[in-house]
Amino acid sequence: MLKRKRFIFAILAILPTLAIFAYVRLYPIADTLRLSLFKWDILSRNKPFIGLANFRELTGDHLFLDALVNTTIIAFGVLFLTIPMALVIAALIFHRTRSRMAGFYETAVFIPHVVSLVPAAMAWKWIFDARLGPLNALLDFFGIPMQNWLFDPVLSVICIIVLCSWQALGYAVLIYIVGFKNLPVSLYEAAKLDGASGPQSFWHLSIPMLKPITLYVSVVTLVSGFNVYAQAFVLASDAQGAPGRQVRVLVLDMLENSFRNYRVGYAASEAVVLLVIVLVLTLIQFSMLRERGRA
């Protein structure tokens, strides 16, 4: 009887939280799924059910396909740039923990993560500027041809990858440092006694033991990479007519379809595709963690 009362009390206690969670997290997802099956024009009173027609249209929409390819390249580009760099930087900072500069190193790496995105992107826009940017000035100094960073179809995507990686690095380093601090010191001491060098310990001990951290950071970085928007928007924008090349990404395409073309149902079908991608990535993370748990 007491057990039942406790159970009811627990349910009642948790109910408000569950209700808020359902309303702010689950309901929008369910509603997006519903909208994707309708010709849901934001202005029109007539919003007919059209089944999977929005998804069929997506398969032939070159702007959506461009956005999907660009977003995927950016997300994986950020991942492959951020993870190895974060691991190495975290290792260096961790092994200099006793240094008076340790706090400075950690802060310096983490600051880009907390800096407001728009001014940061504006600063990078200047760095990449084809005529006045310091990057091209540096290339020119070494006799390397200057590049149209923000206008070339390939280079403009690389610019976004660099900007996103610069921002993601601080968070990844912070998580890795926590991971390093939790590694058993005895293993490193044993390895040292066995004659292992620093790089050998890093390669054969740190990297395998930090696998769960790597998986977590990878998924977080990849998911945020798939949600890239503001970076692409700011790098391509300007006060008037002289912006960079607009790199089309999924969120930008969704916003354009929703609020410029008023096709909310169609934008919802894009959101569903993005949701599926993110879900698949998360499932991969869980399955990999589970495999490790069994091992």
Next chain:
Amino acid sequence: MKNASVKTRISTRALLMGTAFGTALLSGLSSASAETLTVWSGYPEMAPFYEHVAQGLKASHPDLDVKVEAIALREHEKRVALGLTGGQEGITVIELSGSTATRYLENSLLPEAPDDVAAFVKDPKNFDKFFSDTASYDGTVYGVPLFRGQGALYYNTDMFKAAGLTEPPKTMEDYSKYAEKLTKRDASGKATVSGWSLRLSGGGQGIAEKFWINMHQYGGAILVPAGDGKWKADFANEAGRKALKQYLENIYTLKTVTPEMPADADAFERGQTAMFIRESWVIGDIAKKAPDLKYATAPLPKGSIALPTNLYVAGDDADIGWEFAKAASSPENLVWLLENVGWLPNRSGVDYSSVTAKQPAFAAFVNYPQGYEFFTLPSIGPIEEILTRVAAQLVVAFGDASMATDDAKINAFLKKASDEVNTILDREGLLAK
């Protein structure tokens, strides 16, 4: 003694609280009695104009509180879409182009103008039929015409003089020849000042609009009406090819302009381009940012875009909103608009000579040659989507150097872009079969 002190403190607190409560109540009452009006504009440079109109209404409405919210056009369009469908509160005067407003009018999201305003708009003495039609839907007036975006050529007279050019270009062929002569280059031959600034990159529909203006000079159009409210794409033809080829020729053959060069009004004001096509607001912008710039304007070879913008009013019991919209179109305010902002007012029968005499650059916008042909954006729902998609395709074409000397490639590109436009029209039931 202690009790007395406590009593004093209590009574002081009570007095303070009472005063605060009373003040809040009174301010609430006074704000309730004041009329509040919000103006939504998509052009930040229009804010002083609406404030000027509000100031003029103070005499008859001393309690009128006008909040002018002028933001960038694309954000303004999003705000209107969400505001009107979400049910915004209060009375709002909304600035919208006729082509954009149609979608709201089709879905009864904006109210009809009251009879006196409708009579004012329909009176041919006040507005040309073209303007009253764009403020109407199915013959009913919904807005008050205010200003229009109309293009003309701006050219730097010092640069023309240095290049030995004595008059503005008259044909589109002249434009390329002039651009070549006007381009300044460094020792390696790389352009440092563009001869003719073209819109080559960025997002949104602006690229397609500018392309349409150039194509119009060759007799082409992105969309043409085909009767019964139906439309079709009409640029996979000679006019489209000539227009696109001219862009590519200037980028890759003559090398008078590149995508990464500074462009548009900012570049013109800084002396980074010799000429470009833009609307009249640039005159006001130059007066503020580069008052010493030596420049002149000229009509385009065949005609220009004319994109009328109207004022609509949303909200219940919106008499004050309509009064504001009508006041904005008063002769005194329109002269102020032209002189201080530079957008061209749409109202007829107003004497603008005091402004045009002072600023000769307006001449190209008002004294155009006989037979000068205007076009406007079609008032159809998917117009923004069509232009945005054509713009996205054009950016790809502008980046393809191999197209510059290959007409077959240009034709294939135009056919592909045209098919995409027709697919959108078909989806919306607007395609002429």
